[in-house]
Amino acid sequence: MEWNTDSSLGVSTIMERVSTILDEHDMCVLGTVGAQEPRLTPCFFAPLDEHRLVFVSSRGSRHVAHMRADPHCSALVLPEQREQGRLVSLLLAGEVTCPQGRSRLSALTSYMARMLSRLPSAASSMHGLLDKKVFVLDAESIELVDTRLCRGTMRVGRRPRG
Structure with a gap:
């Protein structure tokens, strides 16, 4: 799968900015939908x-x-x-999976490395992470608003190769 866009900016320019935002930040608002209601939850993440x-x-x-x-x-x-006067937001949407085995350990390792460098108290809770649920969001679409780069929303999505 490769990324495509209908923005006047190229995919590489948009994705470079997306990567920068993800590298610089560790908090997001996670949006989920349940049988009764949608839910917005502040969460730490690691890219x-x-x-x-x-x-x-x-x-x-x-x-x-x-x-x-x-x-x-x-x-x-x-x-x-x-x-x-500058607006910046990044929205990633897709499906989550629950990694198992080595994939779970790899995801937890990435998460812990990120949190240790940003939250000194994370070291004391490292063993507690093993009891937690691990999810990986695989983005299928991304919306970036950065008024320094472009007016309006820049959208990118995945499409199959070939």
Whole structure:
């Protein structure tokens, strides 16, 4: 699968900015849908390759139950607005999977490495992560708003190769 866009900016320019935002931030608002209602939950994340995000959550949380019932979700990253009048937001949407075995360990390792460098208290909770639920969001579409680059929303999506 490769990324495509109908934006006047090229895919590589957009994806470079997406990577920068994901590298610089570790909090998002996770959007899930349950049988009764949608849910927005602030979550820490760590970026993985190919614009995937790893989340670690308590097994009994409502958003985990939602993701088990419906794997479609979204993650909204809102960087701090440092420049007056400049809007920046990043929305990744797709499906989550629950990695198992080595994939789970790899995702947890990426998450822990990210959290150790950003949250000193994370070291004390490292063993507690083994009891948590691990999810990986594989983005199928990305919407970027960055008024320094372009007016309006820049959208990219995946399409099969060939």
